[in-house]
Structures are given as C-alpha cells and as structure tokens.
Amino acid sequence: xxxxxxxxxxxxxxxxxxxxxxxxxxxxxxxxxxxxxxxxxxxxxxxxxxxxxxxxxxxxxxxxxxxxxxxxxxxxxxxxxxxxxxxxxxxxxxxxxxxxxxxxxxxxxxxxxxxxxxxxxxxxxxxxxxxxxxxxxxxxxxxxxxxxxxxxxxxxxxxxxxxxxxxxxxxxxxxxxxxxxxxxxxxxxxxxxxxxxxxxxxxxxxxxxxxxxxxxxxxxxxxxxxxxxxxxxxxxxxxxxxxxxxxxxxxxxxxxxxxxxxxxxxxxxxxxxxxxxxxxxxxxxxxxxxxxxxxxxxxxxxxxxxxxxxxxxxxxxxxxxxxx
Amino acid sequence: xxxxxxxxxxxxxxxxxxxxxxxxxxxxxxxxxxxxxxxxxxxxxxxxxxxxxxxxxxxxxxxxxxxxxxxxxxxxxxxxxxxxxxxxxxxxxxxxxxxxxxxxxxxxxxxxxxxxxxxxxxxxxxxxxxxxxxxxxxxxxxxxxxxxxxxxxxxxxxxxxxxxxxxxxxxxxxxxxxxxxxxxxxxxxxxxxxxxxxxxxxxxxxxxxxxxxxxxxxxxxxxxxxxxxxxxxxxxxxxxxxxxxxxxxxxxxxxxxxxxxxxxxxxxxxxxxxxxxxxxxxxxxxxxxxxxxxxxxxxxxxxxxxxxxxxxxxxxxxxxxxxxxx
Numbered sequence: 134x135x136x137x138x139x140x141x142x143x144x145x146x147x148x149x150x151x152x153x154x155x156x157x158x159x160x161x162x163x164x165x166x167x168x169x170x171x172x173x174x175x176x177x178x179x180x181x182x183x184x185x186x187x188x189x190x191x192x193x194x195x196x197x198x199x200x201x202x203x204x205x206x207x208x209x210x211x212x213x214x215x216x217x218x219x220x221x222x223x224x225x226x227x228x229x230x231x232x233x234x235x236x237x238x239x240x241x242x243x244x245x246x247x248x249x250x251x252x253x254x255x256x257x258x259x260x261x262x263x264x265x266x267x268x269x270x271x272x273x274x275x276x277x278x279x280x281x282x283x284x285x286x287x288x289x290x291x292x293x294x295x296x297x298x299x300x301x302x303x304x305x306x307x308x309x310x311x312x313x314x315x316x317x318x319x320x321x322x323x324x325x326x327x328x329x330x331x332x333x334x335x336x337x338x339x340x341x342x343x344x345x346x347x348x349x350x351x352x353x354x355x356x357x358x359x360x361x362x363x364x365x366x367x368x369x370x371x372x373x374x375x376x377x378x379x380x381x382x383x384x385x386x387x388x389x390x391x392x393x394x395x396x397x398x399x400x401x402x403x404x405x406x407x408x409x410x411x412x413x414x415x416x417x418x419x420x421x422x423x424x425x426x427x428x429x430x431x432x433x434x435x436x437x438x439x440x441x442x443x444x445x446x447x448x449x450x451x452x453x454x455x456x457x
Numbered sequence: 458x459x460x461x462x463x464x465x466x467x468x469x470x471x472x473x474x475x476x477x478x479x480x481x482x483x484x485x486x487x488x489x490x491x492x493x494x495x496x497x498x499x500x501x502x503x504x505x506x507x508x509x510x511x512x513x514x515x516x517x518x519x520x521x522x523x524x525x526x527x528x529x530x531x532x533x534x535x536x537x538x539x540x541x542x543x544x545x546x547x548x549x550x551x552x553x554x555x556x557x558x559x560x561x562x563x564x565x566x567x568x569x570x571x572x573x574x575x576x577x578x579x580x581x582x583x584x585x586x587x588x589x590x591x592x593x594x595x596x597x598x599x600x601x602x603x604x605x606x607x608x609x610x611x612x613x614x615x616x617x618x619x620x621x622x623x624x625x626x627x628x629x630x631x632x633x634x635x636x637x638x639x640x641x642x643x644x645x646x647x648x649x650x651x652x653x654x655x656x657x658x659x660x661x662x663x664x665x666x667x668x669x670x671x672x673x674x675x676x677x678x679x680x681x682x683x684x685x686x687x688x689x690x691x692x693x694x695x696x697x698x699x700x701x702x703x704x705x706x707x708x709x710x711x712x713x714x715x716x717x718x719x720x721x722x723x724x725x726x727x728x729x730x731x732x733x734x735x736x737x738x739x740x741x742x743x744x745x746x747x748x749x750x751x752x753x754x755x756x757x758x759x760x761x762x763x764x765x766x767x768x769x770x771x772x773x774x775x776x777x778x779x780x781x782x783x
Binding site: 158184187189190192194195197198199200201202203204205206207208210225226229230234235236237238239240241242243245274275297298299325326327328370372373374375376377 | 516548549550552553557559560561566567569571574575576577578579580581582583584585586588589595607608611612614615618619768771772773774775776777779780781782783
C-alpha cells in the first residue's frame, strides 16, 4: 500500500499497461520529454523510449487521427488531449470517426484506444481551460466515458480502459491531481461501468462524479451532523452507466440528488434523473434535485469560480432544504 | 512503367470500375439506391494505377467517392453493390452505405465522408506499420477540396516529422463539390504547391493515364517501404458527372467538359494497349468479364434481403451489442 497523488497514479497506470503490453503506445503534446504540462507523465520516455512515448505537434486532429489509425491496425494507443476543452478542436475525429466506425463497418474495425484528458475547473484558468465536458462525450453513441475520483480507481479503471476493445474517453479531473489516496501494491485492474457506494445513509442518495465525489462526501459529513443520513455513489463511468447501483440506492433512500461539475443543461445528472423517474418512480418520496455549475462559461477569478462550482456547503444546504 | 501483365490488370480494373459506376448510376435512376452517392466515372485510372502497384496487405483510405478504390483493392462486387442498395449482404450489412465502403480483409480501411478527416487516420495506420516493422504502406486518397482543411496540414506535418510510410494522393478533379478549386485556393496546384511547406517534392501526374499513375505509385510505395517517408501526389483528373447524385454539374463550361471527355482514361488506355500490340479479343474478353461480373453483382444485390431489424442494435461495441448500461 502506498499513498499516491492522483497525478502520480496517472504515471503508474500508464507504466503498468506499457510494461504489460508492447502494443500500448502513448502520444500527445509535451507528454514525453517534458513529462506533461501537469507533470503527470514524467519518466515514461526514459523507461519506454521515444518509439513508444511520443511528443506531437499542437495538432489535436493528427493526435487522435494517429491514435485511431494505429488502433485499427493492431496497436493500443493512449492519446493525451492536454485540456479537455481542446476536444472541441478534434471533435470530428472523436464523434464522427472514432465513435462511429465500428458500427458503420458492421464490426470490421475495432478501435481499442484511450483518450486521456485533463478536465474541469478549480485552477482559475478561465472559460477555455476549465470546462467539464464529459457530457459531450456521453451524448455520442460509440464512446465509453470514464472519470475516476481517486488514485486507486484511476489506475484500475485506466487499465480496464486500455484493455477494453472499444474507444474510451478517460477524464482526469485536474483539480484532483494533487489529492492523495491509498493505492494497493501490484497490478490494479478494475471494471468499467461499475459505480461504487462510498457511504450508506437512509435519507438521501447523492450521486457524484470525479471532483464532485469528495465534495459530496464532505456534504454527507455536514448533513450527518444534522441527523441526515446520505448514501454517496461515485458513478466512476458515464458509459457504460451503472444504473442498477444508482436505482438500488434510490430504492432505499427515496430521494436522489446529482452533484455535477458540468454546466446545468444536459449534464449527466439529467440522464440519471430521467432514469430514476422512469424506472424508480414508485420509490421516490420527493423531487429529484440536480446540483450543478450554473449554465455559464466558467470565470477565472477565484471567488467567482468557487461560487460557480458546487461546494460541500451548497450541496448540504440544497439537500437540507429539499428534505425540509 | 508497368509490365504487360500489369497493363492488363490496369485495363481490367478500370473497366470493372467504369461498368460498375455506370450500373450504380442506372440503379440510382431506378431509385434502387437511396441517399446520396459519389461516382468515380472519369477518375478510374487513379484507383487502378495505385491498386495494381500496391501490396495485398497495404492500406487504402478513401473518401465518400470511394467505390472505385474499394473495388480496385478486390472487394467483392456483389457485396459492394448490395451495400449501395442497403441489403443484408452488403459489405457492411447496409449500415454504412455508399459513402463508407470498407473491406478490411482487402486492405480497404474505410471510406470517410468528412472531408480531410481520414488523412490523420492514414497517418496512424502508417505509424502502426512503422512500429510493427510490417513493411506496409498506407495510401490515402482525397479530393482537391481537402487541401484547404486543417486536418490535411496536420497530417502532412506529422507524417513528415515521424517519417511515416504513407502516400497522400490528391485526386484533383478541379472542383470542390460545386466550386472551382482555383476560385478558393491560394495556389494553382492545391496539393503540389503545398508540398514544399512540408519538405516534400511537388509531384503532379496525369490522373487519366493509368501507366503514369502506376509509375508514380510504384515509386512512392517503394520509397515509403524503404523508410524514405511520405509522398504527396497530385493526380489531375475530371469527373464525368456531377459531385453527387443530386448534382447535374451545370456549373462546368461545356468546352471544358468536352475536352476532358475526349481524354477518357478507359478508352484512351484501350487504344494504347491496342497500339502496343495487345490483341483486341483479349481486351474484349476483359470487358465481357467485367460486364458479366457487374450483371451478376446487380442480380444478387437486387435479390438480396434487406438488413434484418436485429442489425440495428448490433456492433456499436466490440461485444456485438449496443447497450450503454453497465
């Protein structure tokens, strides 16, 4: 057991898979010699050499196109898009090519590839380097979508993503990079499409993702002091979506709250809410409530950005008021 | 220059594509082909010239104007026709259609309908070939219009920097959809004039001359296989019809159309082979063979059943299914 940061977990995860499988190659901007702009990938170039760990030009379409072409011809590429906001630059390759090619070719082409990207706010980077865009990916059929909340999950889910035969968008929440967590020794391998119940309580279910998981847990602590028991579910993956775990929790608590970093409209919580409304209506004892960032571009100033993103206090207040 | 056997193969391939595309057009008129379709009538020599020069395990990346390239690599004509007609026996069981023809076992790694998108993908296949040391080359065909999209430039730059075995082939038919390419491009040769920006030679070839295309193809393939890196080739050609099924191509001056029709690659090649001493009955035999193949493909495609409803929710994922639930 070691205490690693989420940032250190990234390096360990990539190294674990590259040691295991010669077909795994890694490419992106500043990922090799510089070790990544978030310093998440140092030492990989030294260990695996320039043939397998490649710096690219600032050419997001070329990065993902290269990953796709390599994946369809026998490699298992891991491509980094430095900030998830930059996915907009190469969304054609993601949404039109990578996501659709297996279906359009009736399974002739498989695309076992992983797109890693630093997602989300909290670093005062402003509106073009802070977005939580996992819901963009969730809206496109053919993509798997993963967003781990702690270092051990990051390694295990990353390994599962690399070994998965389908394309995976792997969102690393950049505000979590410095956060430490216990990581077991040895090889870690997790299962995509499995949520995790982190805390059990009888009064409300809080479903969260990535950086909102620790905030939901902190809110649950605040609420416990008021005698309100919360079940906290870390969704971990949006596609495949572990509907069963969510609805089982709702069946016990009768109340569902989603905690989302993404802006309000069409955030993943809307899908989770609609599933609960359709499939667990009888269990609900009150309205489903979504706690999100307002539907605005994220501001840069610390006080404004903090106001925008759901905090433990806002989550707790919302739950408290709603439970009346 | 191609050998005598290769020349017969070049004539055979061009003839098969010509007759297939004409039949495809007839079937559009009979409303048996739905949606859109982009024919290669007039552009056959490029597909034939490259396919004959390529190794069976080389990769072809084509555009939505891809029937010719997929057929040239040897994909079964009946399955290609059935895909156009949306049948269960289609190359992709009717799920891709005319613009996305793919036959991986023939090296046809997809036809891509977003202009320019497949250039970086071909770069990736070439990277994989280099990484695996397989000696394969990726050949990427695209239209003149693709030279003005960012992906073209990103792909060329990365291919050169990584010295990848990829051949980029611009099929310059003078029109990007309905607009003359010259009216919207900063340089007269949309591909060749950009080559210098990536340290590549400017190569222009007569795309209506299968021998010339084959020669340039063989050179560029050898160079790529020998570790000499990418090539960029601009093949000048002309489509006999409109951009797509919906386009009567009235924007093209009649004198220009006539001049290019007079340079029909298939009839010109036949005349050349006859002059070269190939007996007419040999060429007639190849043509009859092609005609028969097209007839047979049409009959089987028309008779084939539509895709079963079960196809709808299949092959989104590698497990064969479409479920998004964990």
